[in-house]
Each structure stands twice: as C-alpha cells, then as structure tokens.
Amino acid sequence: MTKRTKKRAYRLSARAESQAETRRRIVDATVELHEKLGPAHTPMSAIAERAGVTRLTLYRHFPDEAAILAACTSHWSALHxxxxxxxxxxxxxxxxxxxxxxxxxxxxxxxxxxxxxxxxxxxxxxxxxxxxxxxxxxxxxxxxxxxxxxxxxxxxxxxxxxxxxxxxxxxxxxxxxxxxxxxxxxxxxxxxxxxxxxxxxxx
The missing domain is CATH 1.10.357 (Tetracycline Repressor; domain 2)
Structure with a gap:
C-alpha cells in the first residue's frame, strides 16, 4: 500500500468514525427528548439542536420521522x-x-x-x-x-x-x-x- 493510499484510507476511516459519532449523538438526543417530552412533542428541529447539528445534517442521516424513530427504538431496546x-x-x-x-x-x-x-x-x-x-x-x-x-x-x-x-x-x-x-x-x-x-x- 502506497503512502497516498494509506492517507486516503485514513481519511475515509476518520470520516466514517465522525459520521458514526454524529449519528450516535442524534439518536441519543432523540431518546432523551422522547423520554422527556414524547415523540408527539419533539420536532426534528429540537433533535438537531439537542444533538448540536444542523437540520441538514440531521436529515442526511435520518430522512424522515419514521427513520429516526426506528433508530431510536432500536437503540433504546438494545439498552432495555x-x-x-x-x-x-x-x-x-x-x-x-x-x-x-x-x-x-x-x-x-x-x-x-x-x-x-x-x-x-x-x-x-x-x-x-x-x-x-x-x-x-x-x-x-x-x-x-x-x-x-x-x-x-x-x-x-x-x-x-x-x-x-x-x-x-x-x-x-x-x-x-x-x-x-x-x-x-x-x-x-x-x-x-x-x-x-x-x-x-x-x-
């Protein structure tokens, strides 16, 4: 593997880790808000604010409410x-x-x-x-x-x-x-x- 290839692999790995961390923050924020306020009273904008991301980033990871609810449920169920x-x-x-x-x-x-x-x-x-x-x-x-x-x-x-x-x-x-x-x-x-x-x- 050349130095250039190694650098590219490192950048891709770092990017993937960053995206995974962002996704985890969003899911954690969703769980917290749902448990406190309930899904019916938790707009996507509130999730983005709690997770510290833009709404564009939020929708890039979770295109709609169904997707984020599924991820939230999966995460919470794994813990409980x-x-x-x-x-x-x-x-x-x-x-x-x-x-x-x-x-x-x-x-x-x-x-x-x-x-x-x-x-x-x-x-x-x-x-x-x-x-x-x-x-x-x-x-x-x-x-x-x-x-x-x-x-x-x-x-x-x-x-x-x-x-x-x-x-x-x-x-x-x-x-x-x-x-x-x-x-x-x-x-x-x-x-x-x-x-x-x-x-x-x-x-």
Missing part, C-alpha cells in the same frame, strides 16, 4: 431488552412459571416506566410508532400463549388463561396495579389468583 425467557422457562410448575414471568415483566416496567408511558400516550398521535407498538404487542401475546400452554388446558379454559395472561402482561395493567400500591410480588400474586379462578371454574 425485555426479560429473557430463560428466567421462567425452566420452571416446571405452570403457575410458578407464570408468576416468575409476570414478576420479571413487572420489574422491567418499573425500571422503564417513563418511556412506556410516553409511548402509549403518543401512539395515536405519531403514526410511525404504531408498527413498533404492534411488535411489542405481538411479543407479549407470544409470551402469554406460551405461559398458558404450559397449563395443558384445552378449549375455552386455554383461551381464558391466555386472555388473562395477556391482560396481565400489558404495561397498562402493570400501571393500574402500581397506582393501587401493589409491589411486584403483590401484582404477581393477584394474577395468580385470577388464573386459579379460571382453572377452578372449569375443574
């Missing part, structure tokens, strides 16, 4: 992933397994409540959020179906167990129980009673 299924999948008793999964999700909501509150508040106002929320809904539905299946129930009992668990896993349910003063253990215990009621009703 949903609980790993390994926390409960190894538990044989289905009721204990469900309680463990619920507790893990309730602790997760407790640590990330501000962003979830903002997200669900603004989902009807900011269209690009809707497919992202739909992905979360699909994930929670999958968890509920898996937990319900462990009870080895059939027909209407299985359906009611699944519906109960899906309701229990929702952020809105966590928030409602949180506002009524229940801690994680209390929330999970209450849902366990719901599940037991479904099973006893059809015993």
């Amino acid at each position: 992933p949903f609980p790993a299924a390994a926390l409960w999948e190894g538990i044989a008793d289905p009721a204990t397994r469900a309680a463990a999964a619920l507790a893990a999700h309730y602790d997760y909501y407790a640590g990330t409540r501000r962003m979830w509150f903002i997200t669900y508040r603004d989902v009807g106002l900011v269209k690009p959020i809707q497919p992202l929320v739909a992905q979360v809904d699909a994930y929670l539905t999958g968890v509920a179906e898996s937990l319900a299946a462990a009870f080895r129930a059939k027909g209407n009992v299985l359906r009611q167990l699944t519906v109960t668990l899906r309701h229990a896993l929702a952020y809105a349910t966590w928030l409602s129980l949180e506002e009524r003063g229940l801690d994680t253990r209390g929330k999970a215990a209450l849902v366990s009673q719901w599940l037991e009621g479904v099973r006893n009703k059809h015993a």
Whole structure:
C-alpha cells in the first residue's frame, strides 16, 4: 500500500468514525427528548439542536420521522431488552412459571416506566410508532400463549388463561396495579389468583 493510499484510507476511516459519532449523538438526543417530552412533542428541529447539528445534517442521516424513530427504538431496546425467557422457562410448575414471568415483566416496567408511558400516550398521535407498538404487542401475546400452554388446558379454559395472561402482561395493567400500591410480588400474586379462578371454574 502506497503512502497516498494509506492517507486516503485514513481519511475515509476518520470520516466514517465522525459520521458514526454524529449519528450516535442524534439518536441519543432523540431518546432523551422522547423520554422527556414524547415523540408527539419533539420536532426534528429540537433533535438537531439537542444533538448540536444542523437540520441538514440531521436529515442526511435520518430522512424522515419514521427513520429516526426506528433508530431510536432500536437503540433504546438494545439498552432495555425485555426479560429473557430463560428466567421462567425452566420452571416446571405452570403457575410458578407464570408468576416468575409476570414478576420479571413487572420489574422491567418499573425500571422503564417513563418511556412506556410516553409511548402509549403518543401512539395515536405519531403514526410511525404504531408498527413498533404492534411488535411489542405481538411479543407479549407470544409470551402469554406460551405461559398458558404450559397449563395443558384445552378449549375455552386455554383461551381464558391466555386472555388473562395477556391482560396481565400489558404495561397498562402493570400501571393500574402500581397506582393501587401493589409491589411486584403483590401484582404477581393477584394474577395468580385470577388464573386459579379460571382453572377452578372449569375443574
């Protein structure tokens, strides 16, 4: 490799690093503003100002609101992933397994409540959020179906167990129980009673 080639490679590398750093600043600024104000109240101009870049630079990296929301969500989700299924999948008793999964999700909501509150508040106002929320809904539905299946129930009992668990896993349910003063253990215990009621009703 000649000196000229080395210099050119160095310049390209430095430029790529600079662009990556700019992109990170923009994403970090977006996360901060979304968590503080919400997507519906965060104009692109505010993101550019917080990140210390021009609007032209902002749009060069993220051409529209959907693109920056996707990057913001990806970054935030990587920092705050949903609980790993390994926390409960190894538990044989289905009721204990469900309680463990619920507790893990309730602790997760407790640590990330501000962003979830903002997200669900603004989902009807900011269209690009809707497919992202739909992905979360699909994930929670999958968890509920898996937990319900462990009870080895059939027909209407299985359906009611699944519906109960899906309701229990929702952020809105966590928030409602949180506002009524229940801690994680209390929330999970209450849902366990719901599940037991479904099973006893059809015993």
